[in-house]
Amino acid sequence: MSYITALEQIAKQTGCEYKLSEPMSKHTTFKIGGPADIFLEPDCEIQISTALRYCHDNGVRCYIIGNGSNLLINDKGIRGCVIHIGPKLSKISLSGENEITCMSGAKLSALCQFALSHGLTGLEFAYGIPGSAGGAAFMNAGAYGGEMKDVIKQ
Template sequence: MTSVINTSSVLPRIDCPIHAHSPLGPFTTFRVGGAADWLAIPRTEAQLLNSLQWAHSLELPTRLLGAGSNLLISDQGLSGLVIVTRHLRQVTFDDDTGQVTAMAGEPLPTLAWKAAKRGWRGLEWAAGIPGTVGGAVVMNAGAHGASMADILVRVDVLNSDATTGAMMPVDLQFRYRTSVLQHRSKPVVRAVFQLEPGYDPKQVTADTLRDLKHRRATQPYHLPSCGSVFRNPLPYTAGWIIEQTGLKGYRIGAAQVSELHANFILNQGGATATDIFRLISHIQGKVLEQWSLQLETEVKILGPFPAI
């Protein structure tokens, strides 16, 4: 059983419970990972700020989790405060500018469907990506040749002094599946995107559904995974390279390379984070041996793991 403290004892005007020794597996799409020393689940921007100030007052490291996709957390858990942002959800559409503003915790598929039903183009590709707005901006999520970098206007982040600052696309230095925010402690609060309004909602919805069906037909959704494990080593795709290396179906413990798409690792039930980490390392080793190619992980690996 986890214990809870109330941060009102530290910051009396804003209440956000902090949970001690809270398991993180339920907050990740892999369904693995140890406990956080402290866990906060804010429901408002004020509570997010409160949580960060509380951690800062105790000199604790902080990490943010959105949907928990694209993430592998050690079986030993994480030190400091982990903040789950998935309840920070609000979306506004500006019909005059064609811009949509979304809070960091808004699920990307939900945002894509909301835009489609209004007849706004620009997010059709995002309906099958299992992440939140904040995480999608940080990693420059994308599919079907499109990405967040194509539509982002501005992102609001929290600075170390607890003020909110704006960052423009040029500040984020977007590259393939990454941005500077992956290496900076600047939590995303909200993002503004430029879409294209004025289309037939039925057609945009149909196009969004088409992209989603394609994704579900070519990628495994029936078991826990993190999404794509490796960045594509262009001009190849990581899935093709792994398949040609003969690793489809390869298994360590309860972690298995998907038979459908080799750039996915599946938790077959009871996998540990260490199983998955060892499988990632095994794939990298075999690809390096056969192709003289170092696969880079797209999944973010947090916490201590055993040496391989």
């Protein structure tokens, strides 16, 4: 069985939306990039972990993307699996008096707006940065003297 067929079955079993030969140009801010063999759009952590486990155990290349900013994808596309952490995984909530918890698919601008609307400071530097909270944390996005490492609690 090919890895595409196996991941398609995993997606169906876990209720994960998926697309075959999905043009990555639809998912990058630069609007470039050829097709991904299989493109998963999970709505829960179990769908992500199941796909990642399969890819890891079977040597399948797997790429996790968020909002698609700062991504340059070859017109030949991606051989392997792309997992899109997007709007379905974007919950933002207060967790304590001065703390925000957010899922990695939340847009960074939405996170900044949430902080502002709750009278919390620290994310002002991030307001104009495109992308998702997960991508910003992963690459330690920053501007105007601030960086994500300054506002993330482990």
